[in-house]
Amino acid sequence: MSFVVHQFMDAADVAPAWEKATDPRVRAAQERLASCHYAVAHLESGELLPACVQHCVLDPVDSVQLRKLLLSSTPVPREIDRPVSLAGLVLPDACTGRAVDLGALPGTHVLTAVRHQY
Amino acid sequence: MQVRDLAAGCPIGLIACGFSPPEALAALAEHLRWPGLFLADEQRQIYGLLGMRRARLWRVYSPGTLARYAVAAARGHHLPRPVEDTRQMGGDALLHDGIVVRRWLPRTPDDRVHPAHLLHAAGALQVTTTDLD
Numbered sequence: 361m362s363f364v365v366h367q368f369m370d371a372a373d374v375a376p377a378w379e380k381a382t383d384p385r386v387r388a389a390q391e392r393l394a395s396c397h398y399a400v401a402h403l404e405s406g407e408l409l410p411a412c413v414q415h416c417v418l419d420p421v422d423s424v425q426l427r428k429l430l431l432s433s434t435p436v437p438r439e440i441d442r443p444v445s446l447a448g449l450v451l452p453d454a455c456t457g458r459a460v461d462l463g464a465l466p467g468t469h470v471l472t473a474v475r476h477q478y
Numbered sequence: 479m480q481v482r483d484l485a486a487g488c489p490i491g492l493i494a495c496g497f498s499p500p501e502a503l504a505a506l507a508e509h510l511r512w513p514g515l516f517l518a519d520e521q522r523q524i525y526g527l528l529g530m531r532r533a534r535l536w537r538v539y540s541p542g543t544l545a546r547y548a549v550a551a552a553r554g555h556h557l558p559r560p561v562e563d564t565r566q567m568g569g570d571a572l573l574h575d576g577i578v579v580r581r582w583l584p585r586t587p588d589d590r591v592h593p594a595h596l597l598h599a600a601g602a603l604q605v606t607t608t609d610l611d
Contacts, residue, residue: 437582444578451517454503463576469491471571476562477498
């Protein structure tokens with residue numbers, strides 16, 4: 361019986377590590393690729409290769425398509441670009457108590473509305 | 479990565495708002511070291527104007543969440559009752575000269591626009607409006 365323990369590595373480190381770069385930053389990735397037990401045969405060449413190498417070096421286009429497919433099931437916020445005027449909306453700043461007229465704020469601001477606290 | 483960190487050094491204002499009492503929001507602002515305004519919107523006027531709706535009940539109290547609560551209760555943990563509307567969702571928007579020009583409304587309590595995307599859009603808006611001025 362064998363146990364496979366997955367530990368993901370940064371995709372940016374895989375290509376230079378596979379090409380045997382000498383940068384010390386990618387040495388850890390080189391060592392892990394050399395000892396990788398999660399090797400599978402490449403669909404076209406049949407060569408036994410670490411899965412990380414297949415994803416990052418040999419099949420980058422397939423990986424991009426796979427990422428899109430996986431993310432397509434993740435909900436994303438609805439984006440709306442119809443303008444809404446905040447003229448006349450005055451709210452207190454929780455920290456200072458000062459009344460803020462949102463419609464009179466000059467310039468560009470990012471507005472983040474939070475959920476409940478309790 | 480938070481909006482606060484990404485916006486550091488940018489000439490873009492940051493505004494947060496919540497519907498909790500002002501004292502609670504002031505404590506949150508201090509905890510977050512929030513650099514901008516933190517508005518108390520107890521009547522949820524911004525939420526209503528921008529269409530930030532309430533999540534469906536099953537999105538907040540999913541079977542997994544209820545099971546977790548049940549296990550905690552069975553182990554004798556005290557489960558505090560919520561005192562605020564747990565179904566109210568938040569959201570993010572870009573504001574220019576008092577007008578919300580773009581907004582991102584979550585479909586579930588968890589899906590918020592990525593802070594980097596938000597700041598990128600804010601930077602692009604600022605460049606566009608500066609050019610027009």
